[in-house]
Amino acid sequence: MQVDSFDHIYQSYFDPVYRYVLSLSGSSQIAEEITQETFFKAIGSLDQFQGKSSLKSWLCAIAKNLWLSEQRKKKDMPIDDALPLSDPSIGPEEAIVRQDESMRIHRLLHHHASNQRESRFQPSSPRLL
Numbered sequence: 067m068q069v070d071s072f073d074h075i076y077q078s079y080f081d082p083v084y085r086y087v088l089s090l091s092g093s094s095q096i097a098e099e100i101t102q103e104t105f106f107k108a109i110g111s112l113d114q115f116q117g118k119s120s121l122k123s124w125l126c127a128i129a130k131n132l133w134l135s136e137q138r139k140k141k142d143m144p145i146d147d148a149l150p151l152s153d154p155s156i157g158p159e160e161a162i163v164r165q166d167e168s169m170r171i172h173r174l175l176h177h178h179a180s181n182q183r184e185s186r187f188q189p190s191s192p193r194l195l
Contacts, residue, residue, distance in 0.1 A: 080176065087129050
C-alpha cells in the first residue's frame with residue numbers, strides 16, 4: 067500500500083473511528099490510544115479487507131475488538147488500577163484539561179498536514195501558456 071493512500075484513509079476515517087471509540091469508552095485518552103492502535107493494525111492487515119463492508123465499518127470493527135480486548139484485561143485488574151491518571155500528581159480536572167489540550171493539538175496537526183498536502187498539488191503561481 068502506498069503511503070499517500072494510507073494517509074488519505076487515516077485523514078478520512080480518524081474522526082469517525084475516534085468518535086465511535088469515545089462512545090464506547092467515555093474517555094478521550096482511551097479513544098485516542100485505541101484509534102491509533104486501530105490504524106496501526108489496519109496497516110498490517112489491509113490486504114485482508116475483503117470489501118464486504120465499508121472501510122469505515124471494518125475500521126470500527128477493529129477498534130471495537132481492541133476496546134473489548136482492553137476491557138477483558140481490565141476485568142482482572144483491581145479497580146484502582148483500571149483507569150490510572152497520566153500523571154498521578156495532578157487531579158482529575160487537570161487531567162481532563164490536559165486531555166482536551168492534547169486533542170486540540172492533535173486536530174490542529176491533522177488540519178495542518180491536510181493543508182500541506184493540498185498545497186503540494188496546487189501550483190504556487192498561475193501558469194502562462
